[in-house]
Amino acid sequence: MARVVVVGAGMGGMAAAARLAVKRHQVTVVEQAATYGGKLGSFERDGFVFDTGPSLLTIPAVYRDLFNKTGGPLEGAVGELVDLDPAFGYRFPDGVTVDMPGVDPGVCAHVLGQALGGTAEADWRAFMARAASIWQVTRRPFLEAPLTGARDLLPLARNLGDVRTVAPFTSLRGLARHYLSDPRLRMLVDRYATYTGSDPRRAPAALATVPYVEQMFGAYHVAGGIRKLADALYERTLERGVAYRFSADVAEVLTTDAGVTGVRLGDGEVLEADVVVANADATHLYRDLLHDPRGAEPLKRLRRTTPSLSGFVLLLAVKGRTPGLRHHNVWFTGDYDAEFDSIFGRDAKPVHDPTIYVCAPDDDAMRPDADHESWFVLVNAPRHGTTGERGTVDWTAPGLAEPYRDRVLQVMADRGYDVRDRLLWSEVRTPADLEAGTRAPGGSIYGTSSNGARAAFLRPANASPVPGLYLVGGSSHPGGGLPLVGMSAEIVADLIGRA
Structure with a gap:
C-alpha cells in the first residue's frame, strides 16, 4: 500500500x-x-442552475x-442519464437550420441531406466512414495507453494502410474538404476542432473521430x-x-x-x-x-x-420559453476563419462576430419553474494575459468584459434569438475568471491545443x-x-x- x-x-x-x-x-x-x-462547476441563483464547464x-x-x-x-450514483434527441440545433449563416439526432451517423447523414440537399447525405456518410476507420486505428495507441513519444507508435507506422487512414500530416480542415462539398458541412466539422481548443486549419485529421464518437455513442445529459x-x-x-x-x-x-x-x-x-x-x-x-x-x-x-483557446461565458436567467430552442444550440458565424484568426493570430482580440453555443437544458431541476430558461452561452475567446504575450487579451482591462457581453447579446439577436427584453439577470465569466478559479494558465480550457x-x-x-x-x-x-x-x-x- x-x-x-x-x-x-x-x-x-x-x-x-x-x-x-x-x-x-x-x-x-x-x-x-x-x-x-x-x-x-455549477452556478445557482434564484432557482436557476447552470453547468459552468x-x-x-x-x-x-x-x-x-x-x-x-x-x-x-x-x-445508481447519478440518477438518470438522459439520451438527447435531438442533440444539437444548428443554424448556418444562410439561415438554414438542422436538428441533429443524438445518435447514429447514418440517421444524422439523412437529416443533413434533407436539410442541405445536394450530395450532403452521401458526403457525410463517406466522411463518417473515414472517421470510423481512424477511430479503430487510433483508439488504443492514442487514447487508452500511455503515450510518451513518437516511438510508441512505431507498430502503427509499420502499417502503411493505417498511416494513410490516419493521414498524420493532413489537417481536419483538409480532410473535410476532401469529403464534403457543402461549405456548411465543412463548417460543422471545423467546430469539432474547438472541442480540443484548436484551430481546424492546423489540428490533425484524427479529430474527425470527435463527431464520429458523438454520433456513434450518443450525447447525454445528467438529470439536474x-x-x-x-x-x-x-x-x-x-x-x-x-x-x-x-x-x-x-x-x-x-x-x-x-x-x-x-x-x-x-x-x-x-x-x-x-x-x-x-x-x-x-x-x-x-x-x-x-x-x-x-x-x-x-x-x-x-x-x-500552442495553448488551447479559452471561452467567454454568459449565464442568462431568461423569462419565458423560446420556440425552437434545443438542449445544445450552435449558431455559426459567417466567417469562421476570422474567428480563428482573432484567437490564434498574432493580433489576438475578442471575436467580433463569433460562433455562439447555447446550452439550455429542458430540465426542471435547473430552473425555478417551467416558464423560465437557464442559458449557458459560450463563445470562443483568446486566453487572458497582461504582458502582451501573443494570443492573449487582458480580460481584466476596464471597459472590455461588459461591452463584449452586450456585443454577444447583439449577435444573438441578429441570428434570431433576442433575449435582452426577457433577461432577469446575467453573469459574465471571462478567461481571467477561469484562470483565477482553476489555475489554468490564461484560462486555457484544454491546456495545450491539438494544433x-x-x-x-x-x-x-x-x-x-x-x-x-x-x-x-x-x-x-x-x-x-x-x-x-x-x-x-x-x-x-x-x-x-x-x-
Missing part, C-alpha cells in the same frame, strides 16, 4: 483517487479551491467502467446538470476512504534523487507521499510546483505548443521523468473533455499499479 497525494480535485484527480483507493492505497486529495470538480457527456462507458470498478453502477457527475464521483471516493483537504494550496512537489517524497502546502505543512498524482495544469506543475531539473524537458516541450502534426507528442505524458510523479487530467495525455479525462485516470492507476 502506497501513500498517494493527488493534487487537484478535478474529475481526473477524483477518478484516479477512486481507482487507487480500491487498490488499497492511502489516498489524500489536496485542492486549492473550497470544493471539488475543477472545471466541472462541460455540458455534454459522451462515451458514458468510460464512467460506467469507473463506477462499476469502484463500487456500483453509474446510473452534468455537475451531478462530479457530486457522484466525490461521494464514491468518500465511500472508498479517500481523504480531502480543501482550500489547501500546494506550493511545491517535493523530490529527491530517488523520486517524489510528498508536497509542501502554502502554509509550510508537508504531506509525505510515495506517489504524487498531479491533476493540476501541466504547465503550472512543471513551471511553478516542480523545482527539479528533471522537469525541464517537459516544460521545454510545453513551450513549443500541429506533433501536438499529441508534445502533450505531457502521464508518467513524468520524476519517479513517483504522475499527471492526470485534460492538460496531459490523452487530452481534455470528460471521456479523455476519465481515460487518463485509468492509465495513471494502471501505471502506478505496475510501478
Whole structure:
C-alpha cells in the first residue's frame, strides 16, 4: 500500500483517487479551491442552475467502467442519464437550420441531406466512414495507453494502410474538404476542432473521430446538470476512504534523487507521499510546483505548443420559453476563419462576430419553474494575459468584459434569438475568471491545443521523468473533455499499479 497525494480535485484527480483507493492505497486529495470538480462547476441563483464547464457527456462507458470498478453502477450514483434527441440545433449563416439526432451517423447523414440537399447525405456518410476507420486505428495507441513519444507508435507506422487512414500530416480542415462539398458541412466539422481548443486549419485529421464518437455513442445529459457527475464521483471516493483537504494550496512537489517524497502546502505543512498524482495544469506543475531539473524537458516541450483557446461565458436567467430552442444550440458565424484568426493570430482580440453555443437544458431541476430558461452561452475567446504575450487579451482591462457581453447579446439577436427584453439577470465569466478559479494558465480550457502534426507528442505524458510523479487530467495525455479525462485516470492507476 502506497501513500498517494493527488493534487487537484478535478474529475481526473477524483477518478484516479477512486481507482487507487480500491487498490488499497492511502489516498489524500489536496485542492486549492473550497470544493471539488475543477472545471466541472455549477452556478445557482434564484432557482436557476447552470453547468459552468462541460455540458455534454459522451462515451458514458468510460464512467460506467469507473463506477462499476469502484463500487456500483453509474446510473445508481447519478440518477438518470438522459439520451438527447435531438442533440444539437444548428443554424448556418444562410439561415438554414438542422436538428441533429443524438445518435447514429447514418440517421444524422439523412437529416443533413434533407436539410442541405445536394450530395450532403452521401458526403457525410463517406466522411463518417473515414472517421470510423481512424477511430479503430487510433483508439488504443492514442487514447487508452500511455503515450510518451513518437516511438510508441512505431507498430502503427509499420502499417502503411493505417498511416494513410490516419493521414498524420493532413489537417481536419483538409480532410473535410476532401469529403464534403457543402461549405456548411465543412463548417460543422471545423467546430469539432474547438472541442480540443484548436484551430481546424492546423489540428490533425484524427479529430474527425470527435463527431464520429458523438454520433456513434450518443450525447447525454445528467438529470439536474452534468455537475451531478462530479457530486457522484466525490461521494464514491468518500465511500472508498479517500481523504480531502480543501482550500489547501500546494506550493511545491517535493523530490529527491530517488523520486517524489510528498508536497509542501502554502502554509509550510508537508504531506509525505510515495506517489504524487498531479491533476493540476501541466504547465503550472512543471513551471511553478516542480523545482527539479528533471522537469525541464517537459516544460521545454510545453513551450513549443500552442495553448488551447479559452471561452467567454454568459449565464442568462431568461423569462419565458423560446420556440425552437434545443438542449445544445450552435449558431455559426459567417466567417469562421476570422474567428480563428482573432484567437490564434498574432493580433489576438475578442471575436467580433463569433460562433455562439447555447446550452439550455429542458430540465426542471435547473430552473425555478417551467416558464423560465437557464442559458449557458459560450463563445470562443483568446486566453487572458497582461504582458502582451501573443494570443492573449487582458480580460481584466476596464471597459472590455461588459461591452463584449452586450456585443454577444447583439449577435444573438441578429441570428434570431433576442433575449435582452426577457433577461432577469446575467453573469459574465471571462478567461481571467477561469484562470483565477482553476489555475489554468490564461484560462486555457484544454491546456495545450491539438494544433500541429506533433501536438499529441508534445502533450505531457502521464508518467513524468520524476519517479513517483504522475499527471492526470485534460492538460496531459490523452487530452481534455470528460471521456479523455476519465481515460487518463485509468492509465495513471494502471501505471502506478505496475510501478
